[in-house]
Amino acid sequence: MKAIVFLGIQGSGKGTQAMLLSRELGYQHVNIGDLLRAQIAASTPMGQKVQSIIEAGKLVSDDLIFELLEEAIDHASPGIIFDGFPRTLVQAEHLSDYYLVSDVIYLDINEEAALARMTSRLVCERCKSTYNQVSKKPARQGICDVCGGHLVQRKDDSPAAIRLRFEAFHRETYPLIRYFEAQSLLRKVDAKGEIEAVAKRVLSALSNKR
Numbered sequence: 690m691k692a693i694v695f696l697g698i699q700g701s702g703k704g705t706q707a708m709l710l711s712r713e714l715g716y717q718h719v720n721i722g723d724l725l726r727a728q729i730a731a732s733t734p735m736g737q738k739v740q741s742i743i744e745a746g747k748l749v750s751d752d753l754i755f756e757l758l759e760e761a762i763d764h765a766s767p768g769i770i771f772d773g774f775p776r777t778l779v780q781a782e783h784l785s786d787y788y789l790v791s792d793v794i795y796l797d798i799n800e801e802a803a804l805a806r807m808t809s810r811l812v813c814e815r816c817k818s819t820y821n822q823v824s825k826k827p828a829r830q831g832i833c834d835v836c837g838g839h840l841v842q843r844k845d846d847s848p849a850a851i852r853l854r855f856e857a858f859h860r861e862t863y864p865l866i867r868y869f870e871a872q873s874l875l876r877k878v879d880a881k882g883e884i885e886a887v888a889k890r891v892l893s894a895l896s897n898k899r
């Protein structure tokens with residue numbers, strides 16, 4: 690199964706860019722954070738296990754992530770776009786073992802800009818569409834444009850949890866940049882600026898190497 694991976698610090702725009710690219714290529718978009726939050730919302734045994742870990746901004750264990758992936762992958766899809774996976778070296782090795790990775794897009798942004806995006810991020814309680822009070826405002830304040838649901842802040846977008854999530858990124862995920870670079874799979878993309886401008890850079894990074 691073919692796969693493209695989005696890597697980047699929280700707030701770099703992985704979710705948005707992965708969704709746009711999945712539409713462009715017709716690949717399945719697998720967002721691990723959303724899958725975990727769906728488990729919490731449905732109060733499944735896995736959801737109960739992971740809730741406090743996620744709210745504290747820590748990483749869920751690799752085994753639980755593999756279990757979740759196993760259930761989520763649509764094997765009929767022409768390819769998968771991973772967003773939020775891998776986040777550890779063990780996960781990266783799992784990915785290399787089970788998927789044909791063609792590209793790893795590293796969305797590069799400084800912490801200050803990422804932090805500004807995250808603290809102004811709002812998510813629809815119902816359909817999970819994301820908004821941003823600065824760059825992607827909803828038409829009516831606090832109300833989702835797509836489904837009319839209420840917009841809320843994610844619990845792990847609190848300043849304390851964000852600090853921990855940045856630390857986890859530097860400790861666990863940053864080494865993956867070297868790992869994929871060594872395999873000539875890394876495409877570094879400037880993630881600052883408007884959504885459409887970044888999406889264009891992603892497409893050009895993919896076509897430049899082909």
Ligand code: AMP
Binds near residue numbers: 775
């Ligand atoms: P995200 O929505 O991608 O920021 O993910 C939210 C939270 O879900 C993270 O802070 C982790 O607690 C957990 N999580 C998401 N993806 C992974 C992963 N690949 N490995 C471990 N934990 C993860």
